[in-house]
Amino acid sequence: MENLKNVAPVEDFNWDAYENGETFVGASHEDLEKAYDSTLNKVNDREVVDGTVIAMNKREVVVNIGYKSDGIIPLNEFRYNADLKIGDKVEVYIENQEDKKGQLILSHKKARAARSWDHVNSALETEEIVKGFIKCRTKGGMIVDVFGIEAFLPGSQIDVKPIRDYDVFVGKTMEFKVVKINQEFKNVVVSHKALIEAELEQQKKEIIGKLEKGQVLEGTVKNITSYGVFIDLGGVDGLVHITDLSWGRVSDPKEVVELDQKLNVVILDFDDEKKRIALGLKQLTPHPWDALSTELKVGDKVEGRVVVMADYGAFIEIAPGVEGLIHVSEMSWSQHLRSAQDFMKVGDTVEAIVLTLDRDERKMSLGIKQLKQDPWETIAEKYPVGSKHVAKVRNFTNFGVFVEIEEGVDGLIHISDLSWTKKVKHPSEFTTIGADIDVQVLEIDKDNRRLSLGHKQLEENPWDVFETIFTVGSVHEGTIIEMLDKGAVITLPYGVEGFATPKHLVKEDGSQAQLDEKLDFKVIEFNKDAKRIILSHSRIFEDVAKAEEKAEKKAATSKKASPKKEESAPAITNQTASTTLGDIDALAALKEQMEEADKK
Numbered sequence: 153m154e155n156l157k158n159v160a161p162v163e164d165f166n167w168d169a170y171e172n173g174e175t176f177v178g179a180s181h182e183d184l185e186k187a188y189d190s191t192l193n194k195v196n197d198r199e200v201v202d203g204t205v206i207a208m209n210k211r212e213v214v215v216n217i218g219y220k221s222d223g224i225i226p227l228n229e230f231r232y233n234a235d236l237k238i239g240d241k242v243e244v245y246i247e248n249q250e251d252k253k254g255q256l257i258l259s260h261k262k263a264r265a266a267r268s269w270d271h272v273n274s275a276l277e278t279e280e281i282v283k284g285f286i287k288c289r290t291k292g293g294m295i296v297d298v299f300g301i302e303a304f305l306p307g308s309q310i311d312v313k314p315i316r317d318y319d320v321f322v323g324k325t326m327e328f329k330v331v332k333i334n335q336e337f338k339n340v341v342v343s344h345k346a347l348i349e350a351e352l353e354q355q356k357k358e359i360i361g362k363l364e365k366g367q368v369l370e371g372t373v374k375n376i377t378s379y380g381v382f383i384d385l386g387g388v389d390g391l392v393h394i395t396d397l398s399w400g401r402v403s404d405p406k407e408v409v410e411l412d413q414k415l416n417v418v419i420l421d422f423d424d425e426k427k428r429i430a431l432g433l434k435q436l437t438p439h440p441w442d443a444l445s446t447e448l449k450v451g452d453k454v455e456g457r458v459v460v461m462a463d464y465g466a467f468i469e470i471a472p473g474v475e476g477l478i479h480v481s482e483m484s485w486s487q488h489l490r491s492a493q494d495f496m497k498v499g500d501t502v503e504a505i506v507l508t509l510d511r512d513e514r515k516m517s518l519g520i521k522q523l524k525q526d527p528w529e530t531i532a533e534k535y536p537v538g539s540k541h542v543a544k545v546r547n548f549t550n551f552g553v554f555v556e557i558e559e560g561v562d563g564l565i566h567i568s569d570l571s572w573t574k575k576v577k578h579p580s581e582f583t584t585i586g587a588d589i590d591v592q593v594l595e596i597d598k599d600n601r602r603l604s605l606g607h608k609q610l611e612e613n614p615w616d617v618f619e620t621i622f623t624v625g626s627v628h629e630g631t632i633i634e635m636l637d638k639g640a641v642i643t644l645p646y647g648v649e650g651f652a653t654p655k656h657l658v659k660e661d662g663s664q665a666q667l668d669e670k671l672d673f674k675v676i677e678f679n680k681d682a683k684r685i686i687l688s689h690s691r692i693f694e695d696v697a698k699a700e701e702k703a704e705k706k707a708a709t710s711k712k713a714s715p716k717k718e719e720s721a722p723a724i725t726n727q728t729a730s731t732t733l734g735d736i737d738a739l740a741a742l743k744e745q746m747e748e749a750d751k752k
Contacts, residue, residue, distance in 0.1 A: 399473025485560025
């Protein structure tokens with residue numbers, strides 16, 4: 153008890169207030185409230201202030217701004233920042249200090265919008281790395297939320313390598329660099345690629361500095377084009393040209409490699425600055441010609457695939473990287489100028505005979521016509537002189553028609569051997585290219601690989617018959633079908649044609665015969681060998697006149713000798729016998745004249 157000290161009570165303690173629950177003394181309630189308020193931040197509605205995240209759940213974020221109450225903000229306003237955590241400083245916009253429930257109403261979205269333009273301009277000037285939320289795709293790139301502003305991220309600025317699937321980036325938060333701002337239109341362009349280029353540039357310098365021709369490196373297929381494949385060697389790109397992908401022909405690089413494939417390549421060449429690097433893939437494997445069978449020789453039969461077509465021939469791949477040329481002249485025994493496309497096309501599988509083989513030059517020529525017998529070896533047996541065949545018209549010349557009886561067997565029908573009767577000026581008047589025509593073998597020229605053929609020889613020579621019909625002096629009806637400087641062509645019966653000079657076209661009234669006019673013509677010359685008939689219209693009435701004159705002279709001579717009437721008859725008979733059939737009408741008229749004279 154000795155340790156206990158008497159403690160005197162506070163003289164001015166207000167026990168009544170204590171009993172009433174009031175624990176503060178010496179100050180009024182109002183004073184205490186004022187003192188408390190002075191410890192809080194002064195805030196105003198519609199003001200942007202900084203706050204601290206003090207709590208968060210799946211839907212809301214609680215932010216303390218040093219005010220008497222905390223504000224609650226929906227979590228989706230922070231979706232651009234997936235790394236948000238308790239203790240982070242955030243900017244907020246005070247919408248209302250107290251709502252009906254006494255709650256402080258804040259907005260992070262509005263705070264960002266209020267300060268966004270200042271932030272984005274500052275980021276451009278200081279090259280600050282900013283975070284952005286990729287909202288959606290758009291033409292040519294993506295829309296990114298940066299400081300609440302919708303910025304444009306070009307597709308080429310997403311990564312250093314080409315992007316094949318843009319959709320995988322939607323909804324992601326990434327770091328960006330502001331690269332361009334259009335103040336007038338409030339447009340902002342950002343880049344993610346710019347952030348990694350600096351680092352890659354350093355890697356690139358290190359790789360390029362170590363490059364050597366012949367060096368083998370591992371790379372990744374970055375891009376495939378129609379002309380080759382770009383390989384990422386670890387920050388530096390090289391190109392494998394399509395011709396260096398495989399020893400064989402490659403029509404599409406996708407046949408050999410695929411995107412993101414890892415493979416070894418060899419450095420073939422690069423420029424002085426090592427900006428263009430040529431790579432090779434096929435060079436890592438032996439050349440196929442070196443692996444070609446040593447037993448392959450000229451005359452052997454091989455099989456291959458047509459890989460390239462040209463007018464002059466086709467390239468056949470008999471093994472990957474081993475090709476031979478079939479020249480168009482080795483595709484058929486025919487001598488006609490033709491294109492290789494007439495015989496085969498790319499992708500066809502063909503058999504051929506090895507004609508030449510040069511392993512040092514890695515060249516080979518092939519032939520397919522050698523798989524068939526040369527038809528000219530047995531030409532005399534298969535197409536003897538006098539034999540008849542059907543040929544196809546291939547070409548025309550002024551002097552005849554070139555035909556083909558079978559592939560490799562050609563012949564010429566001379567224009568004079570087309571028809572016995574028709575004078576053909578050009579073969580196109582008689583037949584057409586591609587048409588079939590009956591022929592007879594007239595002559596075999598084995599050295600020049602050509603047959604002399606005839607068409608008219610398949611019919612009897614009508615000139616043997618014409619010789620008995622169109623005798624000299626006979627008269628026939630004809631039609632003028634063509635007028636020439638030297639005369640006219642006249643068509644006669646049986647389809648035969650004759651010719652008359654201008655002086656033989658004069659009619660009895662002195663006028664000249666015209667085109668398409670139908671008249672009687674007298675044959676004044678017939679040449680069977682030359683197949684020529686010379687005609688005259690004027691000779692008909694001229695001969696009649698001569699006969700009359702001759703008869704008158706004879707009658708006058710008979711009167712002087714006082715001949716008997718009975719004796720005059722033989723003279724007329726002899727006169728008739730010496731004239732042609734065409735003069736009969738004239739003689740009949742003459743006889744009537746003579747009888748009238750006797751009566752007088």
